[in-house]
Amino acid sequence: MKTSSLLNAFGAVIKRDLLLAYRFRAELINPLAFFVMVITLFPLALGAEIALLKRIAPAIIWVAALLASLMSIENLFRADYDDGSLELMVMTPHPLSILVMAKVMGHWLTSSVPLLFIAPLMGMMLHMDADIIGVLMLTLLLGTPVLSLIGGIAVALTLGLRKGGALLAILVLPLYVPILIFASSAIDAAMTGFPVSGHLSMMCAILFLALTLTPLPTAAALKMSLS
Amino acid sequence: MFMRFIYKFSSPPYFYAISGKMLPWLTALFLVLLGYGLYGGLVTAPADYQQGDSFRIIYVHVPAAWMSMFIYVVMAISGGIGLIWRIKLAEIVSISSASVGASFTFLALVTGSLWGKPMWGTWWVWDARLTSELLLLFLYLGVIGLYSGIEDKRTASRAVAILALVGVVNIPIIHYSVEWWNTLHQGATVTKLDKPSIHIDMLIPLLFMAGAFKVYYLIALLLRSRNELLEREQNAKWIDELLEEVK
Numbered sequence: 001m002k003t004s005s006l007l008n009a010f011g012a013v014i015k016r017d018l019l020l021a022y023r024f025r026a027e028l029i030n031p032l033a034f035f036v037m038v039i040t041l042f043p044l045a046l047g048a049e050i051a052l053l054k055r056i057a058p059a060i061i062w063v064a065a066l067l068a069s070l071m072s073i074e075n076l077f078r079a080d081y082d083d084g085s086l087e088l089m090v091m092t093p094h095p096l097s098i099l100v101m102a103k104v105m106g107h108w109l110t111s112s113v114p115l116l117f118i119a120p121l122m123g124m125m126l127h128m129d130a131d132i133i134g135v136l137m138l139t140l141l142l143g144t145p146v147l148s149l150i151g152g153i154a155v156a157l158t159l160g161l162r163k164g165g166a167l168l169a170i171l172v173l174p175l176y177v178p179i180l181i182f183a184s185s186a187i188d189a190a191m192t193g194f195p196v197s198g199h200l201s202m203m204c205a206i207l208f209l210a211l212t213l214t215p216l217p218t219a220a221a222l223k224m225s226l227s
Numbered sequence: 228m229f230m231r232f233i234y235k236f237s238s239p240p241y242f243y244a245i246s247g248k249m250l251p252w253l254t255a256l257f258l259v260l261l262g263y264g265l266y267g268g269l270v271t272a273p274a275d276y277q278q279g280d281s282f283r284i285i286y287v288h289v290p291a292a293w294m295s296m297f298i299y300v301v302m303a304i305s306g307g308i309g310l311i312w313r314i315k316l317a318e319i320v321s322i323s324s325a326s327v328g329a330s331f332t333f334l335a336l337v338t339g340s341l342w343g344k345p346m347w348g349t350w351w352v353w354d355a356r357l358t359s360e361l362l363l364l365f366l367y368l369g370v371i372g373l374y375s376g377i378e379d380k381r382t383a384s385r386a387v388a389i390l391a392l393v394g395v396v397n398i399p400i401i402h403y404s405v406e407w408w409n410t411l412h413q414g415a416t417v418t419k420l421d422k423p424s425i426h427i428d429m430l431i432p433l434l435f436m437a438g439a440f441k442v443y444y445l446i447a448l449l450l451r452s453r454n455e456l457l458e459r460e461q462n463a464k465w466i467d468e469l470l471e472e473v474k
Binding site: 153154157158160161163164167170171173174175177178181182184185206213217220221224225227 | 362365366368369373376377382385386390392393394396397400404405407408
């Protein structure tokens with residue numbers, strides 16, 4: 001029997017997820033619409049004062065992105081769990097953690113990358129300055145993969161549960177705190193005219209740490225949920 | 228020798244028997260430590276030159292805060308042991324620690340805010356320590372929620388162990404990010420209690436209270452573990468024998 005190389009398997013998993021997302025294009029809109037609507041609520045609740053919105057816009061956008069990621073991450077393994085393809089993935093000779101990484105990457109590409117395209121627009125609507133929007137984009141680019149990676153652990157842990165939704169939020173949100181803090185301090189620094197490279201390096205470090213470490217507990221949790 | 232002791236100790240019937248023998252002694256030790264600690268802290272320790280008598284809440288607050296972190300580490304380590312070597316007792320110790328730890332975290336938060344009101348003039352400030360303690364409480368709640376959410380308790384213990392280990396890696400990151408976040412936003416405006424080197428008469432009762440809290444944790448842990456053990460092993464032979472003895 002011919003076995004595929006690890007890289008092939010990694011690519012195949014991502015390709016499959018992208019294809020599935022393309023076939024169900026309508027579902028791609030959901031996190032996007034959620035993101036935009038959450039942001040819309042803030043000016044309605046706070047009043048449309050430009051100075052105030054400008055000040056809190058990055059926080060609003062980040063929290064909305066975080067919630068959107070939390071909402072869509074729930075479906076990371078759901079379909080594969082229901083139709084049994086997850087079990088086949090576990091049975092392949094490839095290390096599950098690598099395949100998990102491919103799954104998470106597929107999720108990030110289909111649910112967070114669209115947000116990256118629409119976030120500058122939202123920034124404009126909240127009267128952010130153009131250079132601050134640039135920093136915001138960088139933090140989102142570095143931060144959202146971490147959200148998906150950390151969320152993957154909690155999703156794998158709650159996979160077998162009937163009502164995992166609220167529990168998922170309790171498990172995940174405390175772990176999201178560092179990335180939120182570093183992102184907002186980078187934007188804060190940019191707003192007050194300080195260099196942002198330090199904060200961005202910190203976010204890079206967290207990204208690589210998450211990239212190397214999180215697939216292991218996720219894979220362990222998946223095996224546990226399937227056993 | 229040591230490993231043999233571990234193996235022996237971690238067998239459920241042996242653990243049940245020996246923990247039953249330990250409990251009265253531990254309770255006595257706890258009462259002695261608590262009695263001296265409370266007497267020393269509330270009566271003999273001198274009043275603080277700035278805070279007066281209200282500083283005395285330190286004798287509950289600080290040990291509770293110490294315990295909240297200590298128990299999380301115990302929970303994660305024993306969870307890891309249970310995960311790797313499949314030792315049933317380690318799993319039980321891990322999950323039995325969770326709710327005790329959550330209670331201590333809650334106690335630390337409550338006493339902290341009671342102390343904050345007269346000292347800082349507010350119940351709550353978004354200070355680094357307070358915030359990371361609050362996040363620790365959320366982590367505990369996640370562990371408890373996950374454990375009660377999964378029906379099969381062996382699976383649940385393993386899930387909790389994974390979560391606790393992830394949390395242990397994350398706690399330093401959370402802690403330092405919160406610390407930096409705080410110092411970035413506000414300098415020394417929040418009066419973090421600057422530490423005057425604590426007077427020896429104040430320190431000794433504090434250490435006694437810390438010891439009392441540790442022993443209390445041990446007692447609560449043993450009691451909860453024994454219950455959990457009885458529940459999980461209800462069909463085991465040694466429990467039948469135990470019931471025979473009671474009759």
